[in-house]
Amino acid sequence: MMVTDRYLIREMNEKLVLQTIIDKELISRADLAKETKLNKATISSIVSALLEKKFVLEVGSGESSGGRKPIMVKLNDRAGVTLSIDLGPKYTSFMFSYLNGETVMEKRLISYVHSVGTAKQLIDDEIGNAAIILKGTPYGLVGICIGLHGIVDDNQLLFSPFYSFDSMDLKKGLEKKWGVQVFLENEANLSAIGEYKYSISSPNLICLNIKYGIGAGIILNDQLYKGANGFAGEIGHVIAVPDGLRCSCGNAGCLELYASEYRILYTYGQHCEEEDISFERFLNDYESGHPAAITALKEFVKYIAIGLNNLITSFNPEVIILNSKLTSQVGGMMEQVNDEIKYRLNERIKIRASTLSDRSLLLGASYLVSRAFLGL
Numbered sequence: 001m002m003v004t005d006r007y008l009i010r011e012m013n014e015k016l017v018l019q020t021i022i023d024k025e026l027i028s029r030a031d032l033a034k035e036t037k038l039n040k041a042t043i044s045s046i047v048s049a050l051l052e053k054k055f056v057l058e059v060g061s062g063e064s065s066g067g068r069k070p071i072m073v074k075l076n077d078r079a080g081v082t083l084s085i086d087l088g089p090k091y092t093s094f095m096f097s098y099l100n101g102e103t104v105m106e107k108r109l110i111s112y113v114h115s116v117g118t119a120k121q122l123i124d125d126e127i128g129n130a131a132i133i134l135k136g137t138p139y140g141l142v143g144i145c146i147g148l149h150g151i152v153d154d155n156q157l158l159f160s161p162f163y164s165f166d167s168m169d170l171k172k173g174l175e176k177k178w179g180v181q182v183f184l185e186n187e188a189n190l191s192a193i194g195e196y197k198y199s200i201s202s203p204n205l206i207c208l209n210i211k212y213g214i215g216a217g218i219i220l221n222d223q224l225y226k227g228a229n230g231f232a233g234e235i236g237h238v239i240a241v242p243d244g245l246r247c248s249c250g251n252a253g254c255l256e257l258y259a260s261e262y263r264i265l266y267t268y269g270q271h272c273e274e275e276d277i278s279f280e281r282f283l284n285d286y287e288s289g290h291p292a293a294i295t296a297l298k299e300f301v302k303y304i305a306i307g308l309n310n311l312i313t314s315f316n317p318e319v320i321i322l323n324s325k326l327t328s329q330v331g332g333m334m335e336q337v338n339d340e341i342k343y344r345l346n347e348r349i350k351i352r353a354s355t356l357s358d359r360s361l362l363l364g365a366s367y368l369v370s371r372a373f374l375g376l
């Protein structure tokens with residue numbers, strides 16, 4: 001056997017053992033050997049290495065059928081801290097978390113990110129603010145994942161109507177400054193991972209984010225599906241109205257020009273002859289029975305049903321999670337959406353409002369960073 005082969009096998013076994021410890025939450029060395037079918041000497045050596053790296057901890061004692069109680073091992077959730085960022089068009093959200101997604105610090109700032117410089121400054125400042133938290137763990141900051149509102153392929157922002165900067169410059173600048181891996185990913189993809197890991201663990205799940213734009217994160221057979229160039233799930237750019245409104249993507253009549261949260265508020269604002277109508281004001285008007293607000297939401301339901309119909313027939317998911325203030329905060333909205341898409345193909349598909357809301361993206365980002373840090 002060549003040295004490289006031996007090294008690879010050792011690495012694969014270490015991954016298997018660490019994944020088994022994570023899956024079982026608390027497990028003895030003897031049970032690890034049974035679960036992984038590796039011999040006890042290999043388990044012992046791998047667990048020692050993981051303990052040395054501080055990736056796992058020894059805790060208390062487990063159940064035993066007589067004799068000495070075995071020592072159990074578990075993931076050291078607090079080996080380090082991940083940083084998740086939602087780089088929104090008009091805000092930036094930060095979440096520092098332990099490796100299990102547990103939040104340590106969370107913050108949302110009103111911000112307009114025009115350049116790599118402004119984005120990097122914001123992020124550098126927040127990491128500086130978290131210095132005490134980071135020092136409290138063996139590894140400190142273990143990685144950064146940034147959710148971008150646009151098409152992202154292999155850490156590269158390919159298209160966004162909200163910002164135009166070279167995302168690679170941001171990635172490289174942060175990696176150089178902080179010495180950790182930086183990942184850039186589409187916001188809906190991160191939300192889908194967050195929902196899949198921390199809310200509804202269905203192997204075929206779609207998370208439809210309806211905010212400034214509309215995008216879907218797709219989990220197929222337990223894997224995130226991004227397509228050949230990261231475009232998969234860009235449902236906001238399906239044609240809902242032939243020859244309709246011009247879209248920044250170059251097409252006309254795209255769905256997100258008729259059904260995004262931003263668009264609903266914009267259209268309602270135009271009706272009221274007011275700029276920048278808040279969601280709270282819109283909600284209040286709707287609940288007071290304002291006819292224009294009711295019409296706006298009827299239009300929203302009609303168009304969002306087109307998007308859902310496309311997703312259902314293209315991917316046949318088990319669950320679709322709608323992530324929008326319009327579906328989670330407006331009473332009766334989910335019933336209206338479900339009524340609008342009642343047809344034979346849809347009978348078995350569950351359509352739910354997200355319970356994680358904006359945190360789904362941040363949790364998904366934290367999960368990606370944790371996995372990469374642990375080498376999984």
Ligand SMILES: [Zn+2]
Binds near residue numbers: 247248250251254
């Ligand atoms: Zn478009």
